[in-house]
Amino acid sequence: MSVLVYIESEEGKFKKASYEVASYAKAVAEKMGTSVTAITFNAGDVAELGNYGVDKILNVNNDKLKNFNAEAYSDAVKQAAEKEGTKVVILSQSANSKYLAPLLAVQLEAGYASNVVALPESTDPFTVKRTAFTNKAFNFTKISTDVKVIGLSKNAYGLKEAQADTAVEEFSPNLSDKDFSVNVESVDKATDKVTIADAEIVVSGGRGLKGPENWGMIEEMADILGAATACSKPVSDMGWRPHSEHVGQTGKPVASNLYIAIGISGAIQHLAGINAAKTKVVINNDPEAPFFKAADYGIVGDAFEVVPKLNEKLKEFKEKNA
Amino acid sequence: MKILVCISHVPDTTSKINFTEGDTKFDTNGVQFVINPNDEFGLTRAMWFKEKQGASVDVINVGGAETEPTLRKALAIGADSAIRVNTPATDGYQVAKELAKVVKDGAYDLVIAGRESIDYNGGMVPGMLAQLIEANFVNNCISLEVEGEKAKAIREIDGGKESLTASLPLVIGGQKGLVEESDLRIPNMRGIMQARKKPLNVVEPAETSVKTEAVKFEKPAPKGDVKLVDPENLDELIDLLHNEAKAI
Numbered sequence: 001m002s003v004l005v006y007i008e009s010e011e012g013k014f015k016k017a018s019y020e021v022a023s024y025a026k027a028v029a030e031k032m033g034t035s036v037t038a039i040t041f042n043a044g045d046v047a048e049l050g051n052y053g054v055d056k057i058l059n060v061n062n063d064k065l066k067n068f069n070a071e072a073y074s075d076a077v078k079q080a081a082e083k084e085g086t087k088v089v090i091l092s093q094s095a096n097s098k099y100l101a102p103l104l105a106v107q108l109e110a111g112y113a114s115n116v117v118a119l120p121e122s123t124d125p126f127t128v129k130r131t132a133f134t135n136k137a138f139n140f141t142k143i144s145t146d147v148k149v150i151g152l153s154k155n156a157y158g159l160k161e162a163q164a165d166t167a168v169e170e171f172s173p174n175l176s177d178k179d180f181s182v183n184v185e186s187v188d189k190a191t192d193k194v195t196i197a198d199a200e201i202v203v204s205g206g207r208g209l210k211g212p213e214n215w216g217m218i219e220e221m222a223d224i225l226g227a228a229t230a231c232s233k234p235v236s237d238m239g240w241r242p243h244s245e246h247v248g249q250t251g252k253p254v255a256s257n258l259y260i261a262i263g264i265s266g267a268i269q270h271l272a273g274i275n276a277a278k279t280k281v282v283i284n285n286d287p288e289a290p291f292f293k294a295a296d297y298g299i300v301g302d303a304f305e306v307v308p309k310l311n312e313k314l315k316e317f318k319e320k321n322a
Numbered sequence: 323m324k325i326l327v328c329i330s331h332v333p334d335t336t337s338k339i340n341f342t343e344g345d346t347k348f349d350t351n352g353v354q355f356v357i358n359p360n361d362e363f364g365l366t367r368a369m370w371f372k373e374k375q376g377a378s379v380d381v382i383n384v385g386g387a388e389t390e391p392t393l394r395k396a397l398a399i400g401a402d403s404a405i406r407v408n409t410p411a412t413d414g415y416q417v418a419k420e421l422a423k424v425v426k427d428g429a430y431d432l433v434i435a436g437r438e439s440i441d442y443n444g445g446m447v448p449g450m451l452a453q454l455i456e457a458n459f460v461n462n463c464i465s466l467e468v469e470g471e472k473a474k475a476i477r478e479i480d481g482g483k484e485s486l487t488a489s490l491p492l493v494i495g496g497q498k499g500l501v502e503e504s505d506l507r508i509p510n511m512r513g514i515m516q517a518r519k520k521p522l523n524v525v526e527p528a529e530t531s532v533k534t535e536a537v538k539f540e541k542p543a544p545k546g547d548v549k550l551v552d553p554e555n556l557d558e559l560i561d562l563l564h565n566e567a568k569a570i
Contacts, residue, residue, distance in 0.1 A: 095480045099461040102449025111533030136339040140538040182458050182488040189482030197480035250498045258569035279567040292548050301553030313556045
C-alpha cells in the first residue's frame with residue numbers, strides 16, 4: 001500500500017531534489033494513511049532519507065545500472081511498486097525522471113500527471129494541480145486509475161524534515177535483455193559546473209551583451225553566487241553560447257530560486273521557460289523591455305556599468321555572510 | 323524507412339490563454355494554432371531523411387477536424403501524407419494508444435514526436451507510445467542518424483549529453499538540436515499548392531478510454547509591479563534579495 005518514491009542519485013549521492021520528492025511522498029503518504037518506501041539505485045549512504053520521512057528503502061545494487069537506463073530503471077521501479085502494493089509512485093521532473101515516467105505509467109497501467117506543483121487537492125477522487133500552457137496556467141488533473149504516477153516540479157514543494165526509523169533492504173529486480181536495448185555509448189557531462197537543472201540561482205545573458213567576449217562578467221557573477229549560467233535563444237542561435245545554456249520554451253526550463261536576466265528583453269518564449277523561477281531580476285538599459293513586467297526587481301541601466309559594480313557588491317556580501 | 327511524425331496542434335506562443343465554461347475548457351476564441359515547436363524540429367529532421375535517404379514521411383494528429391490546417395501545413399513543408407485520428411485528444415495515454423494502433427498497422431520504423439507539447443506540457447505521449455508498441459525510446463533527443471536498422475542518437479541530460487545506440491523500431495521525443503532553428507522551413511507557394519492534393523486520411527478511433535482528465539483550469543495570480551532599483555544604489559538590490567526575497 002505504501003507510497004513509492006524514486007530517488008535519484010549521482011555518483012551514489014542524493015541531490016536536493018531527491019529530498020524534495022521524499023518530503024512530498026511523506027506528505028502524500030500521511031494524507032493516505034500509509035508509509036513511504038523509496039527505491040534507490042547504487043546509492044552510497046542512504047540513511048539521510050530517514051530525515052525526510054522515508055520508512056523503508058529498497059536499494060538496488062547492480063553494475064549494469066551504473067548509467068541511467070530508462071527502460072531498465074522503469075522495469076525495476078515497476079517491480080518495486082508491485083512488491084509494495086503501491087498505489088502512488090512519485091518522482092522528480094529531472095530529464096531522467098521525465099524519460100522514465102511514461103514508460104512506468106504504461107507498465108503499471110497508471111495515469112500519469114507531470115509538472116505537479118502541490119499536494120493532491122483530494123485523494124478521492126485523486127486530483128492534482130499541475131502547470132500547463134508553459135507556465136501560463138494551472139490545471140487540475142483527475143487521475144482515475146487505481147495506480148497513479150506523479151511527477152513533482154522542482155522547487156514546488158520544498159524540503160520538510162520528518163524523522164523516520166528507516167529499514168534498508170537490498171532489492172534485486174529481474175531485468176531482461178530487452179531492458180538494455182538502448183545502449184549508452186558515452187556520457188559527456190561537465191562535473192565542475194552547476195547545472196541549470198540543479199541550480200538554486202541562474203545568471204543569464206542576452207543579446208544586450210553584444211558578443212561572446214563579454215560573458216566574463218556573467219561567469220564571474222555565477223561564480224560568486226554558485227550559480228549556473230544560461231542564455232536567451234538568439235544568443236545560442238548565434239553561437240555565442242552553447243545550446244545547452246539556452247533557456248526558454250524550446251530550451252531548458254528554469255525553476256530556480258533566483259533568476260538574474262542581463263541584457264535580455266524578455267520575449268514571450270523566453271518568459272514562458274523561466275516563469276517558474278521564484279524571484280526574477282532584470283538588468284536592462286531599455287525601460288520598455290517586456291522583462292520588466294515579468295520581473296520582481298529591475299535595474300534600468302547599462303549592463304556593462306551595472307554588472308561589474310554589482311559583482312563587487314555581491315562579493316562583499318558573500319564575504320560578510322560566509 | 324517509413325517515418326511517422328506526430329504533430330500536435332497547439333496555440334501559438336503569443337496567444338492569450340483564457341478559459342471558458344467555468345474554467346473547465348480552453349478558450350480557442352481568436353487563438354492562432356500552429357505545429358507544436360518541438361514537433362516541427364522533428365518534422366524538419368524527417369525531411370532530411372526523406373531527401374538524403376529516401377525515407378517516406380507521414381504525419382499524424384489525434385484530434386477533431388479543426389486540426390486539419392495544421393496537418394496541411396506539415397504537408398506543405400514536405401510530408402507525403404497525413405492521418406487524422408478523429409477523436410478529441412483528452413489525455414496522453416489515450417493519444418498514445420491511438421497512435422500505437424496506426425504505427426502497428428502502418429509498420430513504421432521510426433516515429434518522431436516532440437518531447438512535449440507547449441499546451442498541456444504532459445511530456446508523456448512519446449514514451450507511452452514506445453512502451454505500448456515495445457519499441458526503443460530516446461527522449462530529449464538532439465541528434466539522430468539512422469543507418470539500416472541502427473540508430474545513433476544524442477540525448478540531452480541535466481548538465482550534458484549522452485550518446486546512445488538503438489535498433490529500429492524507434493520512438494523519439496525530439497527537441498531543438500534535431501535541426502537548428504535556422505533549418506526550419508516556411509512552406510512556399512508550390513508546397514502549399516501540392517499539399518492540397520496530398521492525401522489526408524481520417525481514421526476512426528480504436529479506443530477512447532482515458533486515465534486522466536483535466537477537470538479545471540486556473541490562471542496564476544496577477545504579479546505585482548516590478549520594484550525598480552537605482553543603478554547607483556546596488557546595496558538596495560542586495561538587501562532586497564537577501565532580506566525580502568531570501569534568494570541569496
